[in-house]
Amino acid sequence: EAGVTQFPSHSVIEKGQTVTLRCDPISGHDNLYWYRRVMGKEIKFLLHFVKESKQDESGMPNNRFLAERTGGTYSTLKVQPAELEDSGVYFCASSQAPRTSTSTDTQYFGPGTRLTVL
Amino acid sequence: GDSVTQMEGPVTLSEEAFLTINCTYTATGYPSLFWYVQYPGEGLQLLLKATKADDKGSNKGFEATYRKETTSFHLEKGSVQVSDSAVYFCALVNTGGFKTIFGAGTRLFVKA
Numbered sequence: 027e028a029g030v031t032q033f034p035s036h037s038v039i040e041k042g043q044t045v046t047l048r049c050d051p052i053s054g055h056d057n058l059y060w061y062r063r064v065m066g067k068e069i070k071f072l073l074h075f076v077k078e079s080k081q082d083e084s085g086m087p088n089n090r091f092l093a094e095r096t097g098g099t100y101s102t103l104k105v106q107p108a109e110l111e112d113s114g115v116y117f118c119a120s121s122q123a124p125r126t127s128t129s130t131d132t133q134y135f136g137p138g139t140r141l142t143v144l
Numbered sequence: 145g146d147s148v149t150q151m152e153g154p155v156t157l158s159e160e161a162f163l164t165i166n167c168t169y170t171a172t173g174y175p176s177l178f179w180y181v182q183y184p185g186e187g188l189q190l191l192l193k194a195t196k197a198d199d200k201g202s203n204k205g206f207e208a209t210y211r212k213e214t215t216s217f218h219l220e221k222g223s224v225q226v227s228d229s230a231v232y233f234c235a236l237v238n239t240g241g242f243k244t245i246f247g248a249g250t251r252l253f254v255k256a
């Protein structure tokens with residue numbers, strides 16, 4: 027079974043440009059998450075999709091970030107325009123079942139996209 | 145809010161040394177606890193997990209025990225190898241929640 031895949035693995039852009047990151051979750055996983063690790067700090071939650079719906083986007087840093095999940099399959103995260111502080115590693119994760127009040131399922135992470143904004 | 149604190153690195157050990165990476169957490173409710181590992185050039189991999197107090201997670205010779213009384217989930221391995229060199233992240237997900245809360249990561253270097 028294929029794992030979570032992300033594209034590109036590395037992107038170098040200049041300040042003010044636009045970048046789109048893509049994540050393909052594990053087939054059949056309804057939950058899809060985006061996280062970011064900036065400057066060697068902790069990995070922080072950005073947002074959560076259940077199928078094509080945004081369940082929680084409280085971690086999105088500002089309106090320069092736009093996430094979509096077409097048809098509940100792959101997801102894209104667009105940064106427009108990119109700023110220097112957006113540099114970091116963007117991780118995508120997926121999990122199988124919606125969380126319930128008594129359960130916690132396991133998230134599977136992709137390899138990440140390293141974004142460098144010059 | 146929920147948080148995870150883990151020991152700062154880097155940690156440098158010789159091969160076959162004993163490893164401990166400390167992790168403590170703050171959370172309401174009854175979180176599940178995880179250790180993830182990121183090898184050089186690769187993504188995050190789940191190393192082990194524990195879902196309730198006194199559970200022990202184990203994998204590849206690594207172990208961690210969920211200690212509710214000390215709110216800790218320390219990672220241990222009896223004899224590290226060069227191939228264990230990586231960044232290790234302690235993390236939690238609270239019951240019924242979906243956000244994974246991560247610690248800052250601890251980089252481990254193992255020298256031959």
